[in-house]
Each structure stands twice: as C-alpha cells, then as structure tokens.
Amino acid sequence: MANNQFKRGELYSFITGKASTAIARRLQKKFNSANLNLTIEQWSVLYHLWKQDGISQQELCNASYRDKPSITRLVDNLEKLQLVKRVSSESDRRMNLIYLTGRAQKLQDQTMELANETLLEALEGVSPDRIDVCREVLQIVYDNLAG
Template identity: 35%
Template sequence: MINLNPSLDEYISIYLHQTDLLITSEVKNKLAPFNIAPEQNLVMMLLWKKDGLSQQEIAEKLKKDKTNIARMLLNLEKKGLIRRVCCQHDRRSLKVFLTDKGDQLKTVIIPIAQEINQRIYKGISEEELQTVRSVLSKIHENLR
C-alpha cells in the first residue's frame, strides 16, 4: 500500500530532485574545464549522434522551449562549437552543425559521460535499471 501522507524524507519528488542535483553537480564539475554547461552538453550529445538537426528538433528531443534552446545554441556558437545555418527550404528554420572544434570535443566528453554513467549504474542490474525507467515513465505520464 502506498503511503499517501509520507514524511518529508519519503516524498519521491524530493528524492528525485536531490538525485538530479547530485548528477547535475557531477556533470557540471567534470565539464567545467571545457566551459560547457550540463544542458549545453545535452545539445552536443544530440549533434554527435546526428549532426544537422534543426533548432526545433533539438527543442523537441530535449523537451525544452525554443527560446531556451536558442540561448544555448547562441552560447555554443560563441564558443566555436557549433554553427547555425538557415534552411534553404524555410528561412525561418535553422539547422545546427558541429564545427571541427565541436566534433573533436566528443573524444574527450564522451568518455567523461561514460565514466559518470558507470558511477551512476554501479551495483544496479539491467533489470533494476529497466524498473527505474518504467516507474519514472509512469510518474511522467501521471503528471502530463
């Protein structure tokens, strides 16, 4: 039976938030030498998987509003990691491409991400991880 009147330390939302803060802090510390914020890194990870995404596609994949994504892209562009190009078919649409500097950064950042994931997953079986994903998906759907 689920306790619908939990004590403060039993609230799943607090536990999730604290865990997210720990993960974000770890990522932030590891990426600090490269002057990349954790959310900017998510954009880079998407582009390392598929270069040339539109600004809209990035916003949809990261579930962020276009204004937030535009700000992140501007900062990444200023750092010389990406370039934005107007789409030939729709001048309002921008495609985002990695620069050579941005592409080369993956050789350093991806191993860092893998190391962080290894620490996060330590002692967790694939079955447990699947359960976590399933429960989080249910929570997400419940709140939509």
C-alpha cells in the same frame, strides 16, 4: 485515500530530483577538471546534434524538452564557443539548421566517456535489474506528464 498518500521524504525526493541533480553536478565537475569549458546544458544540446546534425532549433526544443527561448540562448552560447553554426534553411527561411563544428565533433568521445564514468559511479552497488526498473519507472513518469 490514505493509501495514496506519499511519505514526505519520498515526495520531496521525487519532486526535487536530488539524484539527477547530483549526477549532473558530478559530470559538470568532470568537465571542469578536464578544462572542457562546457556546461551540462550545452552538452545536452550537442548530444542531440551528435545523433543527428543539422536539425532545426525547434527540433532541438522537442528533443531536449526545452522551450524556444532556452534553445535560442543555448545556441547563442554554443556559437560563441564555436561549437555550432546556425545555417538558415533554404527551403524554409524561418528555420535555422544547427551544424556542429569540427571542434564539437571532437568533444563527443571524451564527454561521452566522462558521462559513462559518472553513471558508473552513480549506480555503483545497484544491480542491473534494479537499474532497469528505475529507468522504466522514470520513463513512465515522463510519459504520464509529457502530454
């Protein structure tokens, strides 16, 4: 049993996610410096739409691991910023399909470049195989808890 106990600091770091918080803040600062007027959360929604445009809010929930009210309000704010449009589905009128505007399409390259830059800074001095291990462990953690 004692073998299964985590050290305090270790435990705290994993739970509070200091590293990913730091990454997100760094990226947010880059967005702000570039006057993008975009939050990381808004970016993370656009991210899924860049992969596939015109998906429903429910699909955005699943993809971004957020609940429905969170997506409702993120889409509200993205609409205010004229980055997306809600289009009621013809086949199922309960659904809103979310489409990128031209403005949002133009943001993709610049923001992905800043995201890449941020990760390079974050992972400086870490060998590729250690990055791989870390990524795999985090994926397992996610899979262990997602169910």
